[in-house]
Amino acid sequence: MSRADKMMDVCLLAGEIMLTYGAETYRIEETLERMAKAAGFVNVHSFVTTTGIFLSFDEVGKGDTMQMIRVDDRIYDLNKVTLVNQVSREFVTGEIDEEVAYDKLNEIAKAPMNYPVWLVHIASGVAGAGFSYLFGGSLRDMLPAFIAGFIVSVCVFKFQEYLKVKFFAEFISAFIGGSVAIGLVYIGVGANLDQIIIGILMPLVPGVPLTNSVRDLISGDYVAGVSRGAEAILTALSIATGVALAIGLFLT
Known part of the structure; x- marks a missing residue:
């Protein structure tokens, strides 16, 4: 898997969690763009609706990558939105790389609700x-x-x-x-x-x-x-x- 594909998976997973659990559209778009730009990609564009996420960016010298996912489920758990925001901040500041970010996001996605x-x-x-x-x-x-x-x-x-x-x-x-x-x-x-x-x-x-x-x-x-x-x-x-x-x- 290329670095662009891996970063695409990280961004879309973060966006899917945020959209599913009640984040605002503009917050999701801003998070995805910040993460992709922090990874060194250019021409980053994201478009989020209530049921889908579109993301594209260019890797210098290797062409562009574009992908979309559909999100049908909506469950309100703002704690998970906060956790994804924290992962994105750590990634943007360089504290973690793509692999660690993807693992943390998977843990957030699979974690039960904050309250029983x-x-x-x-x-x-x-x-x-x-x-x-x-x-x-x-x-x-x-x-x-x-x-x-x-x-x-x-x-x-x-x-x-x-x-x-x-x-x-x-x-x-x-x-x-x-x-x-x-x-x-x-x-x-x-x-x-x-x-x-x-x-x-x-x-x-x-x-x-x-x-x-x-x-x-x-x-x-x-x-x-x-x-x-x-x-x-x-x-x-x-x-x-x-x-x-x-x-x-x-x-x-």
Whole structure:
């Protein structure tokens, strides 16, 4: 394998990890260009969308190299984005070479999430209870909000794993969460249904896609910004539709 091919693999692996786990488009492009230029390549150009990465550069005296990869999965773990940024800084400053960088990136890609899944579910329940109280609910509403928030988090993980359709998984999870909240209020566990439902849905709000959309638009990446904004809007619509269906079925 030539040095250009090896460097291409390093850059694309770094970009794939960053794009998969929630990095902004402009940050990925800047990282890939810095790494390629630090390796001595010229005419470096990168173009990143929400589903793909294009990268090309020239090796002096040996012609140009170009490659693209498609990225379909999106999981939000900003810790991995931070780790990739650290590897790129070490490479740019000359602390590590291509081989070491590639090995470190492989370790990051294969590493499990920073927090275990069970802790994420519990945190979602705690967030649901907290938001329910912050939005005007009573202490009595925190328990049903915790239970429903926990169930919603479990459903999102399981449905995404089996259905492979993010928006449909969020729709079903919101429907189940709304139904659980309605059932708990009906049997007298909670008092304020509105505040409970608001609380359990807050962990589902697409904060990272929305933030990245705004940052990409501000930086001039209009294609990525609009597509990420559309993703956030579709997620919001999926959540709203799921809750509306539960309310329509059980409260009318």
